[in-house]
Structures are given as structure tokens and as C-alpha cells.
Amino acid sequence: MALESLDTVVLSRWQFALTAIFHMLWPVLTTGMSIYLVVIEGLWLKTKNLTYYHHARFWSKLYILNFGIGVASGLPMAFQFGLNWAPFSESVGDFFGTLLGFEATMAFMLEASFLGIMIFGWQRVPPVMHWISTICVAFGANLSTFWILSANSWLQTPTGGVFVEGKFRVQDYFQAIANPFMVKSFAHMFFATLETSLFVIGGISAWYLLQNRLPNFFTKSLKVVLVMALVIAPLQVFVGHLSAEQVYHYQPAKLAAMEALWETVPAGTPADWSVIALPNEAAETNTFEVKIPALLSYLLALRPKLDTPILGLKEWAPSDRPHLVGLIYYSFRLMVAIGLYLAALAIVTIFVWWRTGLEGDRLRNYQWLWWGWIFAGPLGYLAVEAGWIVRCVGRQPWIVYGQLRTAEAASDLPPQVVLFSLSGLVALYTIFFFAALFFGSRIIQKGPNVALPIPGQANAEELEIRIKLAQHQPDRRPLDI
Amino acid sequence: MEPSPLAPLEHFLPQVWFFILGLFLFLYILLDGFDLGIGILSLTSSNERRRNILMTSLGNVWDANETWLVLMGGSLFGAFPLAYATILNALYLPAVIMVVGLILRAVSFEFRENANNKRVWNLAFGIGSFLAALGQGFAVGTVFEGIKVDAAGHFAGGIWDWLTWHSLLVALTLIQGYVLIGSTYLIYKTTGELQQTHYRTATIAAWTTFIGAVLITITAPIFHEQLRAQLFQPPLFYIFAAIPLLGVLLIFLLLRSLQKREEVMPLVWTFLLFLLSFIGLGFVIFPNIIPPSVTIYEASASPSAQVFMLIFVAFLIPIMLAYNLYNYLVFRGKVVA
Numbered sequence: 176m177a178l179e180s181l182d183t184v185v186l187s188r189w190q191f192a193l194t195a196i197f198h199m200l201w202p203v204l205t206t207g208m209s210i211y212l213v214v215i216e217g218l219w220l221k222t223k224n225l226t227y228y229h230h231a232r233f234w235s236k237l238y239i240l241n242f243g244i245g246v247a248s249g250l251p252m253a254f255q256f257g258l259n260w261a262p263f264s265e266s267v268g269d270f271f272g273t274l275l276g277f278e279a280t281m282a283f284m285l286e287a288s289f290l291g292i293m294i295f296g297w298q299r300v301p302p303v304m305h306w307i308s309t310i311c312v313a314f315g316a317n318l319s320t321f322w323i324l325s326a327n328s329w330l331q332t333p334t335g336g337v338f339v340e341g342k343f344r345v346q347d348y349f350q351a352i353a354n355p356f357m358v359k360s361f362a363h364m365f366f367a368t369l370e371t372s373l374f375v376i377g378g379i380s381a382w383y384l385l386q387n388r389l390p391n392f393f394t395k396s397l398k399v400v401l402v403m404a405l406v407i408a409p410l411q412v413f414v415g416h417l418s419a420e421q422v423y424h425y426q427p428a429k430l431a432a433m434e435a436l437w438e439t440v441p442a443g444t445p446a447d448w449s450v451i452a453l454p455n456e457a458a459e460t461n462t463f464e465v466k467i468p469a470l471l472s473y474l475l476a477l478r479p480k481l482d483t484p485i486l487g488l489k490e491w492a493p494s495d496r497p498h499l500v501g502l503i504y505y506s507f508r509l510m511v512a513i514g515l516y517l518a519a520l521a522i523v524t525i526f527v528w529w530r531t532g533l534e535g536d537r538l539r540n541y542q543w544l545w546w547g548w549i550f551a552g553p554l555g556y557l558a559v560e561a562g563w564i565v566r567c568v569g570r571q572p573w574i575v576y577g578q579l580r581t582a583e584a585a586s587d588l589p590p591q592v593v594l595f596s597l598s599g600l601v602a603l604y605t606i607f608f609f610a611a612l613f614f615g616s617r618i619i620q621k622g623p624n625v626a627l628p629i630p631g632q633a634n635a636e637e638l639e640i641r642i643k644l645a646q647h648q649p650d651r652r653p654l655d656i
Numbered sequence: 657m658e659p660s661p662l663a664p665l666e667h668f669l670p671q672v673w674f675f676i677l678g679l680f681l682f683l684y685i686l687l688d689g690f691d692l693g694i695g696i697l698s699l700t701s702s703n704e705r706r707r708n709i710l711m712t713s714l715g716n717v718w719d720a721n722e723t724w725l726v727l728m729g730g731s732l733f734g735a736f737p738l739a740y741a742t743i744l745n746a747l748y749l750p751a752v753i754m755v756v757g758l759i760l761r762a763v764s765f766e767f768r769e770n771a772n773n774k775r776v777w778n779l780a781f782g783i784g785s786f787l788a789a790l791g792q793g794f795a796v797g798t799v800f801e802g803i804k805v806d807a808a809g810h811f812a813g814g815i816w817d818w819l820t821w822h823s824l825l826v827a828l829t830l831i832q833g834y835v836l837i838g839s840t841y842l843i844y845k846t847t848g849e850l851q852q853t854h855y856r857t858a859t860i861a862a863w864t865t866f867i868g869a870v871l872i873t874i875t876a877p878i879f880h881e882q883l884r885a886q887l888f889q890p891p892l893f894y895i896f897a898a899i900p901l902l903g904v905l906l907i908f909l910l911l912r913s914l915q916k917r918e919e920v921m922p923l924v925w926t927f928l929l930f931l932l933s934f935i936g937l938g939f940v941i942f943p944n945i946i947p948p949s950v951t952i953y954e955a956s957a958s959p960s961a962q963v964f965m966l967i968f969v970a971f972l973i974p975i976m977l978a979y980n981l982y983n984y985l986v987f988r989g990k991v992v993a
Contacts, residue, residue: 243766246719247759253729254751257744261811268737269961276730276965279723280972287723288979291716292986299986311979348964586745592815596752603756607763614770 182590184582187259190597194251195567196560197604201245203559206320207372208238209286209313212293215399216306225629226395231309232297233623234376234396237615239294244611246287251600253279259593263574263584267343270336270351271326278322286315297630305630317365324364328356331566332425333575341579355425363418366411367562371555373404374517378552379619381545392625397548398528405525408518415514416474422569423475426576427486428496429569432503434471435461439487445469445479450508454500459489497571506561506568513558520547669962670952673735674942676969680731682934684724685792686837686927691718693838695761695785696831697857698778706850707778711765713845713991718765720980722758734965738809738955739945745811746803747795750818754791760784789834793827794818800826800937801880802948809950822872822879829868836861837930840922845991851919858922859914866907869933873900876940882948883940892939899936906932 212231219227253275256264264272289311292300296308329335335351336344345351377400380393423430430436435454440446448470453463469479476482488496497503527541574581694710701707733740744751761784768777801822804813839858843851877884887896910925945952956962 240766240770242719243762246722247762250722250726250755250758253726254744254755256733257729257740258748258751261741261745264733264741265737268733268740269957272730272733272735272737272740272957273961273965274734276727276734277968279727279730280969280976283726284720284723284976285979287720288976288983290719291983295716296986344958345961345964348960586741588745588748589815592748596748599752599756603759607759610763610767614767617770 183588183593184585186590186593186597187585187588188581190259190593190600191255192567193597193604194248194255194600195563197608198245198248198252199559199563200556200608201241201248202316202319203368203371203556204241204375205238205245206316207368207370208234208241208376209309209316210369211372211376211399211403212238213306213309213313214403215396216309218399220302220306226392226625228629229392229623229625229627230396232627235294236618239290240611240615240618242290244607247607248604258596259586259588260574260584261586263579266338266341266579266584267575270329270343270345270348273348274322274326274329274352278319278326282315282318282322284315286312286319289315302630317368320364320368321361324361325352325354325357327566328360329354330574331360331570331576332356333578338578343575343578356421359414359417359421362414363411363562366407366414367555367559370404370407370411370517371559373400373407374548374551374555375553376400377404378549381548382619383622385542385545385549387539389622389625392623401521401524401528404517404521408514408521412514412518415511420475423485426570428488428491429503429565431486431488431490432497432500432569433507433565434485435464435500435504436485436487437461437489439490440471440481440485442482442484443480446471446475446481446485448474452504454504456498456500494572497569499568503565503569506564510558510561510565513554513561517551517554520551524548665959665963666956667953669959669966670736670956671943672966673731673956673962674945674952676966676973677728677731677735678934678938679973680724680728682931684721684728685934686930687717687721687724689834689930690837690841691721692761692785692789693834693836694842695781695838696789696835697838697842697854699782699786700857704774707774709846709850709991710842711768711781713842714765716983716987719762720983722762725758731965731969735957735962736945736952736955737957739950742805742809742811742946742950742955743799743803746813747798747818748815750791750794750798752791754788754795757784757787757789757791761788786831789831790827793830794823796830796937797823797826799947800876800940802882803946805946805950809946809954822875825868825871825875829865829872832861832865832868833930833933836865837923837926840926844919844923847990855914855917859911862907862910862914865929869903870900886940895939896936899932899939902932903929 212235215227215234216231218224219231256271256275289308292305292308293312296305300308329351332355333343333351334354335348336346338344377397380397380400383393384390384397419430419433422433435449435452437459445468447466447468449461449464449466451463451465452461455462471485472479472481475485488500524544527544531541570576572580572582574584691714694714698707698710701710729740732743760780764777764780764784768774768781771777795818797820798818801820803811804817806812836858839854839861842854843858846854877887886892906925906929910922910929913921913925941947943951943953945955
């Protein structure tokens, strides 16, 4: 019994981790990119400059590819709470289920419904209506982020009710939704999706610039990205800092794991910040470590010495503290490093823009900078995944922090069955991941169609691409074909 | 537990939520039904041009249609957490089959757009649609047949409980039903040769669905003791006598409209057939949510949770219906090559 149920818990955890890590890759881009599309389409409506319209058409091709895989991989997310975590679903369903229901009714339906118009409706609705559809898509996507982050934050800091006999009874819904982690976590994720998308768009634009392919077109997208990134990237570093601070206050065991801190740092003594460490869980110490004196104190309170102690991992019994300390420690550092790199890149590029005006041949002297942008393209994803690993692996052994243990929350299924679904998902996800890379790079290779006439006029590309939706009934609007 | 000020609502709320979930599920079966049906039909498409038309007819709607399922899952989780947990536990494998099918379908839809060699993704799209329909059919069949639970309402059966002759029959019939609504939708959306093909597939599917429905209606009371007791009591008896009769009438009207080569009416009759079967299923299950023994009152979330969700969801349902309708309106008309 013991061994069997352990296996099921481990397999269910693997399945959840894998589904979440894979699923997250796609909505991260579509959520952030939707805001970029609202901006670029708004610029088109405002300036009537056709380039912005072509940008909207080009980037939305990547959008739809990512959206499809996002929906597909989101389905197992939506169902596995019941499939693999039935005791959890029953225990917190009153609240947690309500929020997932909200996410679907308020947010996802909005996004999915208007997406049809956003992608296929260029010839069917007036430009302003199209822009409103794009705004609805962006609003829906970001509202999804809000509900998901509220639900996840509640798992980190459950408030707004009490646990009676293992079942959560809500006393105040608004307090539960606005739990202590919610605001900063949502802000952190909101900026993360936007920042990741901006640097993906920027990275792809830089790739074109490096090849000197459509340089005027892609300096345009790069400029929009730059203006947005210059605000977002430094702000994200700051919001990230606030998020780490709330971990310090609410989840000291997670903070200790993020810092690989085994011994408590008493109040009134400086806390060092470790740069590199080799955590050894068996020996409850770091076999090797490089530290910067007092930096952690400065980071947490802007003072050389803290008023309250920072608890070390040894304060908790091994069964009550997070494991995989090394993973949490390095994921955190990776995320921080990427956040700093992206902010620095935005600032450096602004100087180059100031020097060159980002026009013409002078840009070619800055190959190193374009490589820096291409390199930055995938980094946002890495930072997001690393951040979620810190957040959710660091929460262990709890599924609802301090209230419900992960091991008690898993469905009692035969391990072979979970293994079956797990291996099925691994196989599919692997294929989809590489296929998406392949087709995504093909869209990029092919490049934008800058000959596309504005909506309402005879459309050469669409004519070439075979099928048209034509009106059956006589229609006063201009004919598509 | 202290007495709640919401106590008078404790009877009413679960019924409202049962109805809302029914609505979501019905809209899902109807809308994604024709998506899945078209997916299955695409396996029989003779050439790429025809398949293109089939896919184009789905392009703007498939993800919104699929969202009704996510909505169903999320609302069931919120309103009846026990049912969500127990039913998904009992249906682990059919649910995995369905999810894998839906993933395969959604992803190949996007990949196909960009692929030079479309054959792999065509096949994946069709097979995905078929698997999703199969998983759903087994799920409906199993819920219809009943799920073994212990005193606390937790799943107490085995991992293969869902695999029976009767649930297989329901699954096959549901697949036929999806092919039928897919065909009638295509009759409405296409012209010419393609439309003629789907008059044929619709006629065949109408007959196979009809045969399946007759077999289910006959076998259900024979094999399920509890259902028999329920069915032959006076008030329900008349309803259950009326439903098959209405069903036969609708099938007749459907076949006649297909013969007369009408364009919209086959879809309307199919819609009414789906509605009728769904209402019949609802009557069989109500007031249970985990048949045969756990009622909606026992599986309910707390009244405060149900009220809280209801305030928002009741307000959102008309809005969601409105912009879904708007979407169909924007893309109305025929798909032509």
C-alpha cells in the first residue's frame, strides 16, 4: 500500500509538473503578444501607416500557432485536478473550483470567441471593430492570468475561510481572492508574459536586421518593442523584488530554500547573499559556497542588519521543508539573472537608438547588439519556467500552504494508469514541441507579406491561398474575391 | 456546522446549477459535436481541396466551441466538487482518451496550416476527432449506467468499470450523432458536389444514429434494474413514452428534409434531436449527479459558494451567448473554393 500510493503521488506530481511546464510556454507568448497587437493595430488606426497593419498580420500568424497549442495543452490542466488530485478538488473545490470556473467563463471564453474575428475577420468587420476584437482577446487573456494567479496565490497564502475537517469553508470570497500574495504575484506574471513576448518579437526583429532583410520594417517593430521594454523590464526587476520580499514574510521555508540557507541568521546580524552553492540535503549544509557579505540584508530591508531573523532550513523537520533545494536555489538565480540581463539590454539599446537614430547603415555596426537580442528571445521563457519552479516546488510539501499536504491530495489510482497517461503526454508534447519550433521558424523564414493591401480591397494573398468565405446571400459589402 | 442564512436556498441552488451545467454540456455537445463530426468526416475526404473547405468551415469557431467543455469542467468543479472528483476518477481512461484526442485535433489544425506535407496532420486531425468523440461517448455511457461509490460518495469501482457493452453502444451512437450534425452543418455551409456528398453521409448517419438510439432505449431498462423501477412509475412513464415517439417523428422529418435537399432544415431537425436526447438523459439522471446514488444536494458545494458563482455566471451567460452568436453572424454564409 505505502509503496504503491507513493508511486502514484510521485507520478501524479510529475504529470502535473510536466503539463504545467509545457502548457505555460504557449499562453506566455499569446498573453503578452495580445497587448503588443493591440498597440500595433492601434498605431495603424491612428497613423494610417500600412506598415503597422502588416506587422499586425505578421505577428498574429505566430499568435495563432501558439494559441492552438496553448488550448490543446490547457485541457489536461483543466481536468487533472479531478483526475489526479480528487481529494484536493473535494477539499478546496468550493473556492478553487469557483476561480477556475471564473477563468473559463469570464476570461477564456472572451478570448476564444473574439480570436476568430481577430484572425479571420479582417475582411468581414470594419477596422475599428477588428481592433475592438483584438482588445477583447487581450483583455480576456490577461483576465485569465489574473484568475489563475489569484487561485495559485491562494494555494500559497490561503485566507478568507477555515479548514473544517479537511474541507475548506469560505467565509469571505473577496478576501480569499485578494489573498496576501495575489497583487504582487499577478503583477509579476503580467509583466513576465509581456516582457517575454516583447523580447521574442525583438529577437526575431533583430534576426531580420542582422540579415539586412526588410530593415525598415523590422526597425519599426523593434522601436515599439523598445519603448515598451524600457518601461516593463526595469519595472519587472522591481516587482520581482517585491515578490521575493513577500516570500520572506509569508513562506520562510521557501525563502530558505531559494537561498540554500541551512542555519538561521539571527536578528541583528548581517545576512550574506550566496552567489554559487552546492546544497547537500543529506548533510544539511552546502558543500561549497561563494557569498557576498550582508547583501541579503540589503536586498530584504535595505539595511546591513535585519530586525527579524531569517530562518534556516534546519528550523523545520525534513518532512516539513521543501526538497530539491539545489533546483529551487538555481532556478531562482537563473530567473534573477535573466531579469537583469533583459533590463540591461533594453537600456543599452536605447543608447544605441539615441546615437544612431536606429536608421540605415549605421545599424550594421551593432552586430553584437542584435546577437544580444536574438539571445534574449528564448530567455523570457526560461525565466518564467524557473520562477514557477521556485514558486511551486518551493511550496512543497504542501499543496495548500500549511493546510493540505501534497501527498494527501492525490487520487488513489493504480500507478500503471498514471504512468500510461504520463507517457502518452510526454510523447505528444515532445512531438508538438519540435513541430511548433519547426513551423514557427518556417513562419519567420517566410517573413511578412508587405504587399498585402488594406482590408476591403482586392486581396492578392488571400486569392492565392485558395479558399474564401463568400456570402451566399447577395451582399452589399465589397466582394472578398 | 452552524445553520446558514442560506438554508432555504439549499434545495433550489443545486437545481439551478444542475440546469446551468446541463446548458453548458448541451452547448458543448451541439457545437463541438459538429466540429468533431466534421473532423471524423475529413478522414473520408477524397482530396485536399475538399478537406480545405471542411477545415475552413471550422477555423473561426473550433476553439470557442471547445471552450464550453472547459467551462463545463470549471463549473462542475466549483458547483459540485464531489461530483467533479468522483466522476473524473471513475472516468480516468476515457477522459485521457478524450483529452489526447482533443490535443491531437487542436494542434494538427494549426500545424496543417503551415505544413507542406499535410497528410500526417490530416490523419492526426481525423483520428484526434474520433478519439475525442469515443472518450466522450464512453463517459456519457458510464454516467448513464452509474458509477460505483462508497458511503462518502468517493469512487469505489475499478479502473476498467467504464468499459461495458452498454457504454460502447452509447459511444458508437454518439459518434454517429456527431457525424450526423457535422454532415448537416456542412450541408448548410457548402455548395455543389461537396454538399451532395454530405446529403449522403447525413442520410447514412441519420439511420445509424436512429438504430443506436433504439437499441439504447430498449436495452437500458432491461439491463438496469434501478432505471426500470424509475421508468415505469406513472409521472415519468409518460415522458419516457413521449420522448421516443417524438424522436421517431424528428428522424422522419430529418430524412424527408434530406430527401427534399433542404439546406437549413436538416440542421434544425438534428438540433432538435440532440435536444430531445439530452432532455431524456437529464430526466434519467436527475436528481442524481453521480448516478445511481449521489444526488445533486449531496454533492453540492456550500450554498455560499454556489450563490457567489451564480451571481457572476448568470450575468455572464447571456454575454457569452451574445458574442458567440456575433461570431457566427460575422462568418455566416457559404464556404466555397
